[in-house]
Amino acid sequence: xxxxxxxxxxxxxxxxxxxxxxxxxxxxxxxxxxxxxxxxxxxxxxxxxxxxxxxxxxxxxxxxxxxxxxxxxxxxxxxxxxxxxxxxxxxxxxxxxxxxxxxxxxxxxxxxxxxxxxxxxxxxxxxxxxxxxxxxxxxxxxxxxxxxxxxxxxxxxxxxxxxxxxxxxxxxxxxxxxxxxxxxxxxxxxxxxxxxxxxxxxxxxxxxxxxxxxxxxxxxxxxxxxxxxxxxxxxxxxxxxxxxxxxxxxxxxxxxxxxxxxxxxxxxxxxxxxxxxxxxxxxxxxxxxxxxxxxxxxxxxxxxxxxxxxxxxxxxxxxxxxxxxxxxxxxxxxxxxxxxxxxxxxxxxxxxxxx
Ligand code: 13P
Numbered sequence: 001x002x003x004x005x006x007x008x009x010x011x012x013x014x015x016x017x018x019x020x021x022x023x024x025x026x027x028x029x030x031x032x033x034x035x036x037x038x039x040x041x042x043x044x045x046x047x048x049x050x051x052x053x054x055x056x057x058x059x060x061x062x063x064x065x066x067x068x069x070x071x072x073x074x075x076x077x078x079x080x081x082x083x084x085x086x087x088x089x090x091x092x093x094x095x096x097x098x099x100x101x102x103x104x105x106x107x108x109x110x111x112x113x114x115x116x117x118x119x120x121x122x123x124x125x126x127x128x129x130x131x132x133x134x135x136x137x138x139x140x141x142x143x144x145x146x147x148x149x150x151x152x153x154x155x156x157x158x159x160x161x162x163x164x165x166x167x168x169x170x171x172x173x174x175x176x177x178x179x180x181x182x183x184x185x186x187x188x189x190x191x192x193x194x195x196x197x198x199x200x201x202x203x204x205x206x207x208x209x210x211x212x213x214x215x216x217x218x219x220x221x222x223x224x225x226x227x228x229x230x231x232x233x234x235x236x237x238x239x240x241x242x243x244x245x246x247x248x249x250x251x252x253x254x255x256x257x258x259x260x261x262x263x264x265x266x267x268x269x270x271x272x273x274x275x276x277x278x279x280x281x282x283x284x285x286x287x288x289x290x291x292x293x294x295x296x297x298x299x300x301x302x303x304x305x306x307x308x309x310x311x312x313x314x315x316x317x318x319x320x321x322x323x324x325x326x327x328x329x330x331x332x333x334x335x336x337x338x339x340x341x342x343x344x345x346x347x348x349x350x351x352x353x354x355x
Contacts (some may be wrong), residue, residue, distance in 0.1 A: 001130075003218060006177040007256040009260075010221025013138050013179045017097060017223060018262025021329050022068035023295035024181075026266070027054060027302070028101035028141060030073060037302070043311040048082075055081040055090070056309060057302075060318040064095030066325035071099040071141050072180070078135060088136035099139040099181070100132045102173060106145055109161060113153040116192070119144045119165050122172065129176035139179035141225070142169040147187045148200055148232065157208050167211035174218055181264070183225040183298065184208055188269050189351050190232035194239045198229050198251050205255035225296050226252070227268045228278055233271070233349050241274075245281035253289050262292045269302030269349030272324055273338065275300035276331045283334035294332045299348040307344075343353060 017024065029037065034053075043049050054076050057063075067073065070091055077100050079087050091098045104121035119142060129140060144162035146154040154162075154272075162184060170180035184204050186197060205226065219316030229248040231239055239247070254261060267275040275297055282293050295301075301324050309317030323341040330336035 001176070003171070003174045003216075006174065007218055007221065007312040009177060010174055010179055010218055012277055012280065013097065014221050014223055015259050016263070017069045017139060017179065018292045018294060019068050020292055021333050022066060023297070023325075023328050023332055024099070024264050025057070025067050025070045025096075025301055025325070026296050026298035027057060027076070027246040028057050028071040029298065030105070031075065034073075037306055038059045041306055042153075049272055049311070050075070051079055051082060054087065056072065056092070056314050056317050057305070057321060058087055058090040060094070060321050062322060063325060066322075066329035067096050069097040069099050069139060071101055072137070073101055077132060077137060092136070097138050098136050099141060100134070100137040102128065102140045102169065103142040109158055112155045112157045113149065113151065115147050115149060116153055116155060116158040117145055118161050122165065122168055125169065125172040126175045129173040129178050131352035133177045137178060139181060141172045141181040141183060142166060143183040143185055145185050145187060145202070146204055148190050148192045148196060150190075154200060154204065159204055163207040163211040163316065166208055168220055170212060170217045171215040174221060179221055180217070180225065181223045181225045182208060183266065185266060185268060186227045188230060188233040188349055190228070191234040191236070193235055193237060194229060194231040194247055197231060198247050200252055201226070201229055201251045201256050205251070209255070209257055219257055220261060222260060224256055224260055224263045225266055226263065226268070227286075228265055230270075233269070233351070241281045242285070244278050248278070249282055249285065249287055253287070256289070256291070258289060260291060262294060264294045264296035267295075267297040267348070269347070270300060271345050271347050272300045272303055272343040273345050276327045276336055276343065277338050279328060280334055280336040283332060292332070295328045297328065301328070303346065303348060304342065304344050
């Protein structure tokens with residue numbers, strides 16, 4: 001089997017994931033990261049508790065109305081719910097497509113700036129992706145990270161290496177039938193202005209698509225997962241939602257090919273409410289391009305839910321998840337009314353955040 005055997009299926013899966021009014025639930029935190037989340041509600045990081053938490057998410061009645069896909073960590077893709085049914089079956093019953101994080105984390109990038117990293121996991125990826133496909137996954141995620149610093153990062157080396165890694169990953173998983181979510185995250189760390197972020201992000205995304213071209217990636221069978229174009233977390237000039245929306249749309253229009261069916265933003269440390277408002281504003285202003293602008297949030301979909309769940313309150317946790325899923329579904333259609341669903345304004349940004 002190769003990419004050409006899967007091309008029609010890849011295109012159909014990418015379209016289904018990018019369906020208007022739906023977005024992606026990112027629940028692919030590594031065991032260490034989910035441990036920090038569970039720790040914040042005083043729940044121990046055991047396999048049983050991870051199973052209970054994610055099992056609660058994946059049995060939320062009606063979730064498929066707002067959520068097209070869920071990105072899982074490997075443990076979850078092969079895990080059963082406590083009732084014996086697999087997590088994959090639980091998602092399929094809701095009409096949610098299972099996906100899988102396939103990168104194996106960040107490592108320092110020799111020869112680049114001290115904060116710069118490369119993303120690992122290319123070795124054996126075609127074969128691993130085939131195993132994930134057999135287990136029910138239909139899409140994948142790979143997160144490359146770039147950081148803006150006063151001393152010139154991201155360096156050309158880091159932009160090139162991370163773009164190339166994303167493109168090699170995208171082609172590799174397409175060979176085994178998985179739609180790649182291409183995620184070049186620009187961290188919010190720093191005090192740079194929104195204009196600086198926009199210039200860096202244009203350069204990064206353009207390089208990503210050049211690398212995709214060189215690797216023969218089928219763009220119609222991919223999704224882009226960018227950060228929004230925002231100022232650094234420590235910048236004193238805070239852009240309002242309209243500026244963020246306009247700058248983000250401009251950045252994407254300048255760098256994303258029209259053949260990409262959907263753009264699903266990460267929340268990157270924005271509060272739940274800000275992530276919804278920015279997305280809603282983007283979908284309310286005039287645009288030249290016709291991609292669906294949706295969401296693939298982790299923290300901005302799970303924060304209130306985790307707090308409401310508290311380790312055992314299934315109904316409260318599910319109600320909180322459904323509220324944010326619905327809010328972001330509305331935002332992806334430009335009809336979200338700020339504050340109409342319970343949410344949190346708490347900044348979820350953590351400097352030097354690792355996934
Ligand atoms: P956040 O929305 O919390 O940034 O997570 C999305 C994600 O999948 C990052 O890789």
